Amino acid sequence: xxxxxxxxxxxxxxxxxxxxxxxxxxxxxxxxxxxxxxxxxxxxxxxxxxxxxxxxxxxxxxxxxxxxxxxxxxxxxxxxxxxxxxxxxxxxxxxxxxxxxxxxxxxxxxxxxxxxxxxxxxxxxxxxxxxxxxxxxxxxxxxxxxxxxxxxxxxxxxxxxxxxxxxxxxxxxxxxxxxxxxxxxxxxxxxxxxxxxxxxxxxxxxxxxxxxxxxxxxxxxxxxxxxxxxxxxxxxxxxxxxxxxxxxxxxxxxxxxxxxxxxxxxxxxxxxxxxxxxxxxxxxxxxxxxxxxxxxxxxxxxxxxxxxxxxxxxxxxxxxxxxxxx
Amino acid sequence: xxxxxxxxxxxxxxxxxxxxxxxxxxxxxxxxxxxxxxxxxxxxxxxxxxxxxxxxxxxxxxxxxxxxxxxxxxxxxxxxxxxxxxxxxxxxxxxxxxxxxxxxxxxxxxxxxxxxxxxxxxxxxxxxxxxxxxxxxxxxxxxxxxxxxxxxxxxxxxxxxxxxxxxxxxxxxxxxxxxxxxxxxxxxxxxxxxxxxxxxxxxxxxxxxxxxxxxxxxxxxxxxxxxxxxxxxxxxxxxxxxxxxxxxxxxxxxxxxxxxxxxxxxxxxxxxxxxxxxxxxxxxxxxxxxxxxxxxxxxxxxxxxxxxxxxxxxxxxxxxxxxxxx
Ligand SMILES: Cc1ncc(C[n+]2csc(CCOP(=O)(O)OP(=O)(O)O)c2C)c(N)n1
Ligand SMILES: [Mg+2]
Numbered sequence: 001x002x003x004x005x006x007x008x009x010x011x012x013x014x015x016x017x018x019x020x021x022x023x024x025x026x027x028x029x030x031x032x033x034x035x036x037x038x039x040x041x042x043x044x045x046x047x048x049x050x051x052x053x054x055x056x057x058x059x060x061x062x063x064x065x066x067x068x069x070x071x072x073x074x075x076x077x078x079x080x081x082x083x084x085x086x087x088x089x090x091x092x093x094x095x096x097x098x099x100x101x102x103x104x105x106x107x108x109x110x111x112x113x114x115x116x117x118x119x120x121x122x123x124x125x126x127x128x129x130x131x132x133x134x135x136x137x138x139x140x141x142x143x144x145x146x147x148x149x150x151x152x153x154x155x156x157x158x159x160x161x162x163x164x165x166x167x168x169x170x171x172x173x174x175x176x177x178x179x180x181x182x183x184x185x186x187x188x189x190x191x192x193x194x195x196x197x198x199x200x201x202x203x204x205x206x207x208x209x210x211x212x213x214x215x216x217x218x219x220x221x222x223x224x225x226x227x228x229x230x231x232x233x234x235x236x237x238x239x240x241x242x243x244x245x246x247x248x249x250x251x252x253x254x255x256x257x258x259x260x261x262x263x264x265x266x267x268x269x270x271x272x273x274x275x276x277x278x279x280x281x282x283x284x285x286x287x288x289x290x291x292x293x294x295x296x297x298x299x300x301x302x303x304x305x306x307x308x309x310x311x312x313x314x315x316x317x318x319x320x321x322x323x324x325x326x
Numbered sequence: 327x328x329x330x331x332x333x334x335x336x337x338x339x340x341x342x343x344x345x346x347x348x349x350x351x352x353x354x355x356x357x358x359x360x361x362x363x364x365x366x367x368x369x370x371x372x373x374x375x376x377x378x379x380x381x382x383x384x385x386x387x388x389x390x391x392x393x394x395x396x397x398x399x400x401x402x403x404x405x406x407x408x409x410x411x412x413x414x415x416x417x418x419x420x421x422x423x424x425x426x427x428x429x430x431x432x433x434x435x436x437x438x439x440x441x442x443x444x445x446x447x448x449x450x451x452x453x454x455x456x457x458x459x460x461x462x463x464x465x466x467x468x469x470x471x472x473x474x475x476x477x478x479x480x481x482x483x484x485x486x487x488x489x490x491x492x493x494x495x496x497x498x499x500x501x502x503x504x505x506x507x508x509x510x511x512x513x514x515x516x517x518x519x520x521x522x523x524x525x526x527x528x529x530x531x532x533x534x535x536x537x538x539x540x541x542x543x544x545x546x547x548x549x550x551x552x553x554x555x556x557x558x559x560x561x562x563x564x565x566x567x568x569x570x571x572x573x574x575x576x577x578x579x580x581x582x583x584x585x586x587x588x589x590x591x592x593x594x595x596x597x598x599x600x601x602x603x604x605x606x607x608x609x610x611x612x613x614x615x616x617x618x619x620x621x622x623x624x625x626x627x628x629x630x631x632x633x634x635x636x637x638x639x640x641x642x643x644x645x646x647x648x649x650x651x652x
Contacts, residue, residue, distance in 0.1 A: 034504035034576060057474035057510040058441045058502055086440065089475075124359030124412070126423040128439035297643050300634075301423030302412035303359060308639045 001184055006148070007177040009155030010040040010116070014078065016187065017162045018048050021076060024162060027054040027063055028080030037082055038118065038177040064090035064115070068098045068167075071113040076162055084119035084171065085131045098167040099142035113167040116158065120211055120262055121299055121310050122174040130299035130306075132263040134209065137169045138240040138272070144168040144192050145240035149213035151181040153237065156190025164192060173211045193238045195246035201232035204256035204320055207247065207273050209236040212260040212311075219316035227317075227326050239269060247273060248280035256323060257289040260316050265293040292319050327539075329603045335377065335535060336598060336609075339369040339591050341616045342394045345403065348620050349393070349410060349424075353570050357629070358410045360423045361439075363391040367565035370590035371497050372467065373398050374538030375558070378546050379465055385433045385451040387444045388467040390425035392437030395467055400432035403620075407628035415631040421642065433462075441502075442475025444468060445494075449481050449555075452490035456553070463549045464492040471502025473516055482523040485555040493549045494520075496559040497532065503568045504576040517559040525555050532560030533588045536597070565589070 004012070017024045025048075026041055032055040035042030045053040056063040060081060067077035081087045087094075098113050121130040137145045144166050148154040154172065161168035198213060199220050208216040213235045220231040234250055236242065251257050257277055259270035270291035277289050295309045327335075346364040353362050365372070368391075376386065376398040388395045396406055401417055409416025410424055418428050428436045435451060438444050448466030455462045472478060473496065485492050496516045500507050507514050517527035526548060530541045538560060545558045563585035567574035574582070598604045604612070 029502075030504045033509075055505050055509055057505075058471045059474045059476065061476060089440070124423060126360055126425055126439065127421075128425070129361065295640060297640055298421075300421045300639065301360060301409075301418075301426070302420040302634050304412075304636055305421070305634055305639045308636050 001182045003180050004151045004155070004183045005177065006151045006154045006172070006179045006181075007038050007040045009151040009183050010158055010172070011042060011044075012183070013155045013158035013162070014041060014044055015047070017076075017159065018044065018052065023074060024076040024078065025052040025054065026078045026080065027056050027067060029056055029058060029082050031055060031080050036080065040116075040177070041080065060086050060089040061093055065093035065097065068093050068111060068113050071098070071111045071167070072101060072109050076112050076114075078114045078116060078158070078162065081115060081117040083129060083174070084117045084133045085129055087115070087117050087133065090115075094143070094167070094169070095140050099140050102166070103142055110165045111167045112165045114158070114161045114170065115168070116170045116172060118172045118174045118177075120173045120175060121306065124301055124303055124306055126301045127298035132294070134171055134239055135263060135268045137171070138242075138269065140240075142167070143240055144238070145171065146192055146238050147171045147210040147236075149176075149210055149235050149237070151179060152183045153190045155183050156188055157192070159187070160189045160192050163189070168192065171210060176211060191238070193241060193243060195243045196235045196237050197232065197250070198235050199231070199233040201230040201254065203230045203254055204258060204323065205232050205234055205250040205254045206258045206260060206316065206320070207234045207236055208260040209239060209269060210262065212262050215311065215313040215316055216260050218313035219320065222313070222317055223320055227321060227324075229320060229324060229326070231320065236269070236273070242272060242276065244276050244280060247276050251277055251281045252284045255284055255286040257285070258292060258316065258319055258323070259289065260292045260311065261294070262310060263294055264296040265291050266296060268293065287323050290319050290323060292316050332598055332603050335373065336591070336594055336604065337612055337616065338373050338398070339535070339594065340613055341620070342369045342373065342397065343591060344613070344616050344620055345397070345624070346393065348625060350570065352410065352625070358424065359412070360425070361390065362424050362570045363568065364566050365391055365394045365564070367585065367589065368497060368499060368532065368562045369394060370535035370538050370594070371495070371532045371560045371562055374535040375465070375467075375495055375542040378539055378542040380462070382432050383462050385435055385448070385455070385462065385464045386467070387435045387448050387451070387464070388437055389441065389444060389469065389472070390437055390439050391469075392425065392427050396427045396429060396434050396437070399429065399434035401427065401429045401434055403624045404627040405429070407624045408631050411628040412633065413628060413631045414634045419642075420634045442468070442472045442477040445472070445475070445477040445481040448492050448494070449485045449490050452485065452492040453488070455491055456489075461550060462491075463546065464490075465495065466492060467495045467497060469502065470496060470498040470500065470507055470516055471505075471510065473519060474510060482520050482525060482555070486523045486525050489554050491549050491553045492555045493545055494555065494557045496557065497562055498559050499562050499564045501568070501577070503572065506576070515559070517557055520557045525557050527557035527559070529559040529561065532562035533590045534593050535590060536594075563588075
């Protein structure tokens, strides 16, 4: 099993899928000759040529729409948007067309469209480069939304997304492209639905996704060694559709739930998970579930303010300790 | 233009150059964070155009490469550097950063991160001017790459249809990050792209400030008198990478060298020396004085002034009294 970086997992998935199927093609800003802002498409332009690895103009809504159109008649586009903040410009094509066409046509037209996009806060990038948009995409019926937290899933989710006949949005993270992790040498597919238990535990379920999975894992280690609390860390991973049964199974076991998100709380992933817990296992709870989340503000440039706005492992530990009174 | 003004302009361009170089140093020292897009090579564009505008009353807006537009609009360099250092005394109180400079007191309406976003804002300023009456105009500076965004076409149509007093300045530096203009755009002469919208337009050398000023004067007068949009394309080049994280490896050494020969400061200095307006010695003294001012006044101020208070992290989300009604 090789150790790969997150970007290398994405690159390998592109390469395998493009080699297998000549109708798989990639498009986005600076993905070809320059190899992509995070190198995730490096070398593909030389290998597959400009018909299949396309440097687009700065025209997000329309090249997304071109991807959607191509998908509707049988091609398999992988559209990269350079940053999730720019995906707002592509929302019309994504939400009005990609997400709805299969249903609206009574199942007669499929849209095997893939959008890959990094989101999240990095280091002082300012309010217009720090959006976390998981909650926006997961609110759209007809889309599948997944968030790889490891190189393994960065590879496996893109593989599955390309093979899926549904439109899939993959939300990567600005700060994770150089993250290292083991990726099996043989081909494999990460399912587009279902949670993954990253660390089994019996005392409290910590639900996380994308970069917050790492905060949760760090917190769980410390909770075990310093406070004797055995936390189960669940990577939600597939945000749309969400795995209700997977969420409920963990909460029924631990009777305690914490949700950790890099985003603001209102109308968010945490709200949705809480609603599911409420609906599925209210009577199994020993304490009210708690959300750990960002402040509800545009992200400031100043490094101290930025840090104050975004949660971290310490906040997760504090929330669990408070829940257990330790 | 008399000798005093010529010397002032030379000094302004030199100040702009040294200011940006000092920013790069501060970035390497981690005093400035986030994304940093610098202007060396393009000084004659912002300085030449705005020399012919009524700065302070005309409205100015641009993208993320905004430092020099802000300075020439009348922003205090200390407030600018303090912003880059994330300080409370910064022009955006440390909340904005390099890409989001604002100074409404001098009608500098900001720097924006999303490519193409300022086109409609500029037309909106012009719409308000039209409603209020008065002789102000709105001036929008953006790059060549921005013209492939839908907002470009949509805004040109409406600005022309509604006779909005807005001057569009296209700083054509031949690249959008790593993508050369021929690879993203069919009509590479940007000024021709507004013809179908019935907008007057011209193209000129952006490296020679005398040429820029001659065209800008005509353009500004046209918009101010006719109360209609105008589009001016300035042919220019950035001597550095797109941002601090870009080495510019996609451009040949020869190409960069060729443009370095056409450095706007070099061109203007040679002209003034030949005309006997400045001597080489005076130029060097000027350069030294500029660097001393930046170091001893501007940078020192930015270092010494305080950071925002973390308790104020949620301030400015809403206006005070924003819940008032009736
Ligand atoms: C909507 C949007 N898409 C993509 C980007 C990423 N991006 C930042 S600058 C840039 C290139 C812009 O080129 P141009 O308009 O020519 O301006 P220049 O930087 O050359 O001055 C791109 C693609 C962005 N900031 N916003
Ligand atoms: Mg450009």
